[in-house]
Every structure is written in C-alpha cells, then in structure tokens.
Amino acid sequence: MIFRRLTFWLILALAAMFIILPLRGNNAALREDLILVAIAVTLVSNLNLMIGYTGYVNFGHIVFYGLGGYIGLYLVSERHWNLFLSAFVAGVLVSLVALLFGLGILRLRGAYFALATIGVLVAVNGFVANFNPWGRSTGMYLSFDAYQPLGGPMRALWTTYYLIIGVMALSLILSLAIKRSKFGLGLFAIREDEDAAVVLGINATVYKAIIYSISAFLPAIAGALMFYKNGMIDPSIAFEYMLSLEGIVMLMLGGQGTVVGAALGAGLYERLRSFLLTSPKLSNFHLVIAGGLLLLVVLFASGGIIGWLYRLLPRSREVIE
C-alpha cells in the first residue's frame, strides 16, 4: 500500500510545510515565492510521467498548463461558473484534448515524437492567439467581482494558494501511485524497450496515450487556478516556451523517473531562477545557468541528483522513490 511508503509521508510533510510557513505573520511575499515552487513541482512531476516513466520527451508540456488557464478563466469570467468547477472542468477538457493528440502523435517514436510535441505547442499557441472568444493576442482579464464568491481578492489569494498546494501534493502522490502500480510497470517497460514491451503483452499505443492524457490533468487545473489568481491571461504568458524547456532542465537536474527527484529539481531550480531574476545585474542570466546545468547533467550525471544518490547508496532506491 502507498500509505506504507516513506515517500508518501514525505509528500504530506512537504505540503504541510508549504501551508504552515507563510501563515506566520501573514507572509504574502513568502506565499508568492512558494506558489511558484508549487507550480514548478506540479508541472515537472507530471512531465516526469512522460519523460521519466515512459521515455518520451515532451517539449510542449506547457500547453496543458496554458490551455487549462484559458479554459478556467473563460468559464469563471464569461460563464460565471465557480472556480472549483471551472478548474476541474478545465482539467477534464484538457485531458481529453491530450488523449486525442496522444492517439495521433504517440504512434511516432523518439525524435519524431519530440518534434511533434513542439508542433502541438506552436499550433495551440497559434490557435489561441487568433481565437476571438478568448481575446486573441490581448487575452482575457478578470474583473474584481470574480473574487467575490471566495470572500474578496485577499481571501481568494489565500484560497487559491491552498488549492495549488493541494494540486502539487496530488501530483506527487499520483506519480508515486503510478510508479508502484502495474500500469507504471508497463510504462517503465515501454521506456526500456518498446518492441520488447509489446511482445510481452503491453498495448503500448494505448498506454502512451493514457499517460499523456493523465500528465495533462493536474497541470491544466494548476493553470486554471494560477491564472485566476493572477487575474489575467494572454498567449505569451500562458504558453511560455522557455518554461517548457526549463521544466525539462528541472527534471533532469533532480532525477528523471523518480518522484522525489522531480520535486527536488523543480524546487531547487525555481528558487535559483527567482534569485537570479530578481537580482538586477543578473536579469535573464538564469537561462545561461539553465543551459549549463542541462549540459552538465546530461554529460556527467544522467540520473540527476537522485540518480547520483542511488549510485552512492544503492539501498536508498528502496526508500527514496
């Protein structure tokens, strides 16, 4: 059972820490820092389901987040749905879209699949930027009224924060549950050798489409919550190409294929990025660091931090998942 695993309790402890820390002195600045970390952890741990578990590199993972944001914001501002339902529906719709895309492009393998994911990103971005109901390239804005159901903007900020922490925790628990399941074993088999996996009885096409769809669900919900919190959305912030690439760096840094590695990589990189972004002399220098880190990891430690730990202490594999 998943409750017997140490990693499960680590995830709960992390979520509890995120909830408690900013409460001291109503620390909104810390909350804003942590919310970025939580979003990064959510995106990276779902990206891990594709790259780390199944062995398929998705360059366009940010599409799920942005599309979820658009659908969520549209439902809240234009249809006056409540936030919870809007975010959930955004998750379901984006997962369905991903399932359709997945059944198409997951017939491709390796580099061709990776190229197709770039195609998906560019195409969805292009579609949204020209879609009238969603405000084309200027995007959509929320009026202050939209925060009233949650008790006004101040209260709404805290509520969305807790929801995003919940989505982060769910992402990690989902990763852990899949890793310890029969379904997960099938994915790992596909990662190791897809031809052998099929001969052993795994319907690789269906498995890949399902995991691609699952990896879209929580990022889309996170997008809906985050853009509601920000009160606006436009194509350039919803589909930030660079963030899609940085997600891959975070995953490789922490250790692809591991639950803890995805969280660790996302947390470390996001803090570093925030530090570099806010220091006046080093603006945009984080991209130099990102590129350098990716090279270092790929060249010298392909398993990332957790892979390095596994090599150092082979028995840690049983505990740190």
Added chain:
Amino acid sequence: MSALLQVDGVSKRFGGLQAVADVSFHIEEGEILGLIGPNGAGKTTLFNVVNGVYKGEKGTITFAGQDITGLTPDKIVHLGIARTHQIVKPLAGMSVLENVTVGGCFGRAYLGLREAREAAMEVLQTVGMAERANIPARSLTIAGKKRLEVARALAARPKLLLLDEVLAGLTPTEIAQMIQLVRKIRDGGISVFMIEHVMQAIMQLSDRIVVLNFGQKLAEGTPTEVARDPQVIEAYLGDSEITEKLSEKTS
C-alpha cells in the same frame, strides 16, 4: 482433435525479397516442433509473422481454434503464444525480477502486480536464476540474458512457446542445461516451437522438424526423416559440418 497452431499458406515479402513463401505447418499440443534452415531462410521472419510482429500478405494462422491472423503481438501473447528473441531484448535498466514480473503481468496470465512478482520468483527458480533476481538485467552475461528471455516468456503462462535460437552462443554446459530446461517446459504442458542451429540439440529435442530454405518449406518430418531427405542435405551442402552431423544422426 485439431492442432494447437495451424499455419496455412503464409507469405511475407520485404520489397523485392520473398522472405516467407506459402508456408504451411501445424503444431500439436504438447509437441516440440523444430524449425531449421540455412541463414536467411526466413525462420525468424516466420516467427515474427506467427506472433504478430509482422503482418503476412497471405495465409491464415489459427491458434487454439481461433483465427489470429493480423492480430498485434500484445493480443497474441494474451491468447497464449509467448516468444524469446534471437537478439536478446532485456529491459536493461530493470532488475531480473522486474523483467519477469512484466511477463506475468501482461502475458496470458495477466496477473496483478503482487501475484506476478510471486509467480516471477517461481519461474526464476525453475530456470535457475533465483539468486540473480535483484541484479539489473543489463549486467547479466549473454547466457543469463537468454535464460531471462525464456523466464519472461514462461511467466506469461503460454500454451505455446516460440524459442528463437536460445542455444546460440552458449557453452556446451550451458547448452546441456538449456536442453534440460526445454524438456522441463514441455513436460509442464507447454508446446514448443524452436529455431535452432545447434543440430545435435534440435535433433535430440524435436518431435518433428520443419526445414525452410529461401522462404519455402523444404521438408517436414521426424528428425530421422528430415536428416535423410536428399533435398535437405543439398540445402546444407557447403556447410560440411552440418551435413556431417545430419548424416551422423541418420547412421
């Protein structure tokens, strides 16, 4: 009582090369059928058509009374045909036990994770790899990887096992062990269809043998019949060692 596997007039072409041409044969339940032929005769291609890796252009394949022509490999293993690969395909980063667990989880057995792991441990005991259960598959020797292929296929609990050159590259001791293992598998009620170049072994093991040459069925019969067949001897001419061994068997 109809045959377990019935192959009728199967053909497979790669561009200009007719790899398998109008081949028919059958396998009875509990039988070991050998498949021999010179290099490039189409033996592995025939395996690939039977287990669905390739789709043949012509012919039908019936397994346990069901038409399986054109089904994908994952469906065919569910119905009960498991196979090994001539060029081994271990799931390299996973442990030996995990490799075999995949076989039990997704093969005909279609077990849950926990039962599959227990079943995998039993299979590893059968093939004599239990003490290597937790090492990564990539660190096995070639003999170990061949054994792993067999274990993984067995974990699926097939009715028919396709063995593609499991003896190639093994030492005489390892060959003797593998021959014993194949006998044990058949005695456990699993039919075996095997490609082999080690003549002595296939002559010992097989109940019947099918000979392929240039994609066509050249001969079929008991080991003794096949070894006496002048066409078969001719096909192997130039390979003096094999011809010698064939005549050795007949005398």
